[in-house]
Amino acid sequence: MKATLALCAGLMALVAATARADSPWPALPRQAPEPASNPGTPARVELGRMLFFDRRLSESATVSCQTCHDLKNGGADSQRTSRGVHGQNDLRNAQTVWNVGFLTSYFWDGRAATLEDQAKEHLLNPVDMGMKDLDYVAARIRGIAGYRAYFEKAFGAGDVVTADNIAKALAAFERTLITPDTPYDRYASGDRNAMNDQQLRGMKAFQEIGCVRCHQGPTFVGPSMSTEMSFVIRFPTNPRNPLAESYELTRDRGRFESTGKDSDRSLWRVASLRNLRYTAPYMHNGSVPNLADAVRVMASTELARTLSDTEAAELVAFIDALSGPLPDIAEPKLPE
Secondary structure (H helix, E strand, O other): OHHHHHHHHHHHHHHHHHOOOOOOOOOOOOOOOOOOOOOOOHHHHHHHHHHHHOHHHOOOOOOOHHHHOEHHHOOEOOOOOOEOHHHOEOOOOOOOOOOHHHOOOEOOOOOEOOHHHHHHHHHHOOOOOOOOOHHHHHHHHHOOHHHHHHHHHHHOOOOOOOHHHHHHHHHHHHOOOOOOOOHHHHHHOOOOOOOOHHHHHHHHHHHHHOHHHOOOOOOOOOOOOOOOOOOEEEOOOOOOOHHHHHOOOOOOOEOHHHHOOHHHOOEEEOOOOOOHHHOOOEOOOOOEOOHHHHHHHHHHHHHOOOOOHHHHHHHHHHHHOOOOOOOOOOOOOOOO
C-alpha cells in the first residue's frame, strides 16, 4: 500500500513539474509508450528507419513511407492528397508522422488501433503502396539478401524476415519521431518566456472559444492520449454550414467508407494540432490552404462561431507555438 501511494505521489509530482497551473495540458513526453510485444530496441529502430526510406516496399518500387511522410517537410508532403503507386492519388491528405507514437488510433477515421496495424494497411492499400498481400511483402524484402543480418539483429535467428516484423520495425522507428521542444512545451515545463503575448492570448482564446473540447492533452487529439478507444467526432457538426459546403467537407463520409455502418457516417478521428506550421494544406481532403482559414472553418462548423481577425490571428499564433524544431533524421544506406 505504501509503495502504491508513493508511486501515485511520484506521478502527481511529475505532472506538476511538466504543466503550469494555468494550462490544462502537460508538455509532450520525450519518449512514446511502446507495447510489450514490440520493444523499441536500437536494432529494431535502425531496421525500421531503413524500411521507412525503402521504395521497394511498394509494388512499383517507387513509393516509400518517406515519400508521403517527408521527415524534413513536417512529416507530410504538402499536397492536397498524396500520390501513390502508378501515379494514383489518394482520397485523403497525408497527416504528419511526427509524434504518432502518442496516438491511440490511426488514419483519419481511426480505423487502425496500432502503429503496426496501420503499417500493414498502408503496404496493402492499392493506391498507397499496392502490395498484393503480406506474404508478397515479406518475399520482396526476403529477396534482398543484405536485410537478413539486420532482421536477425532485431528479432533473433531463424525465419524472421516476415511481414509482422516489417510492421514492428516500422512502428518502432516511428515511435522515436518526437518533437518535444516547441514553445508550448517549454512554457508548460515552466519557462515563462517561451511563448509570446499573442500566443498566450491565443491559448486563452483556445480555451474560452471551445477548441479545447476536442483538442486536449499533450498531442491535442482528444480527452486523453491513454484512452483505449479512439476519440472520434462527427465532422462537420453542421454539414450545411457555408464553409463546409465551400470546402466540400462532407463529400468523404469518414469512417463509413471503411466500415459501411450508417452509424459511422462522417465520423473522424480528432487530428493533432502539433507541427501544423509545416503541413498545409489542411482537413481530411486538403481543401483548406492555410491555418487562418482552417481555424475559421473549425470555429464556424463546429462551434457556430465567426472569428474576428484578432481572434483568428491569436489562435494561429498559439497553434504555431505547438510547432517546434524537427530532429534531423539522416537517410540510411539501404541494402542492395
